[in-house]
Amino acid sequence: MVNINTLDPSASPLDYYGFELRRYREAAGLTQRQLGDIINYTGSMVGQVETARKLPTLDFSQRSDAALCTGGLLTRLHPLVMRSQLPAWFQQVAELEVRAAEICTFQMGMIHGLLQTPAYVRAVLGALDDTGLDDRSAVRLARQCIFDKEEPPVFWMVLSEAALRQGIGGPEVMRGQLAHLLTFENNPLINVQVLPFSAGAHAGLTGSFTLFRSASDPTIVYTEGYGSAHTTANPDTVKDCSLRYDHLRAAALSIKDSAGLIREVMEDRYGEHVA
Structure with a gap:
C-alpha cells in the first residue's frame, strides 16, 4: 500500500498547493x-x-x-509558493516587489535578481554552495513574474560598470547575461543605465540600495547586509536615498549609451576569440 502523507494545508503555501493538487486529482478519479x-x-x-x-x-x-479543470488555481498559487521558499529575511522584499508600482535600484557589483538569466543565477547562488541549486535558482527566477502582471512595475536599474566586467560564471554566462540586458533597450518599463568608471566619486559609494514606490503605500528603502535585509520608510532616509538615486541616474550614461557600453564590454571582454 502506498504511504500517503497527511498534509496540513495551513502549514505553508507549499503544503496548501500539495493539498489542493491531491484534492482535485482524487476528485477527478485519477x-x-x-x-x-x-x-x-x-x-x-x-x-x-x-x-x-x-x-x-x-x-x-x-x-x-x-x-x-481547477480554474487556474494552481497557476495562481505558484508565485506564492515560490516566494515562500525564499530566505525568511528576504520574503518581505519579494512582497515589496510584487506590490510596487516603481522599483528603482542601484547595483554595485552584480546584476539585480529581477534581470538575471538562469545561468547567471546558478553561477551566483552556486558560488559557495550548490546544494539544492535547481530549486533555489527556480525560486529566484520566479520573482521575475512581476513583469508578466497586467500592470507591471516600472523598473529602473543604475548599474556600476564593475558589474559588467565581473565575470560571474565565465564568458559564456556573461555574454548571455549582457545580451539579456540589451533586450530591454526599447522597453519603457525596464530601464538600464550604466554608471561608468569615468564618473569617479558618486552618490552610491556607500553601497547598493533599492527604492520601492507605490500609489497607496509610503516609499520603502531596502539595503542588504550579510544574510539580512533592512527596509525602512523613515522619511529622512527615503529623502536621502531618493536624492542619491537622482544624482546616480544623472551621472550614469543614457539608456542608449549604456546599451552601447554593454555591447562593447560583451564583445571585447566576453566575445569569441580565435587563437
Missing part, C-alpha cells in the same frame, strides 16, 4: 501515475509535489490546471 501521464510528468513527481517534497514548476502548474 491516480498519481495517470495524472502524470496526462501532463507529461512522472507519477513520482506528482506524488512529491502532493506531499510538499518537491517544488512545482509553472509548467507543471499550468498543465495540472488544464487536466484537472
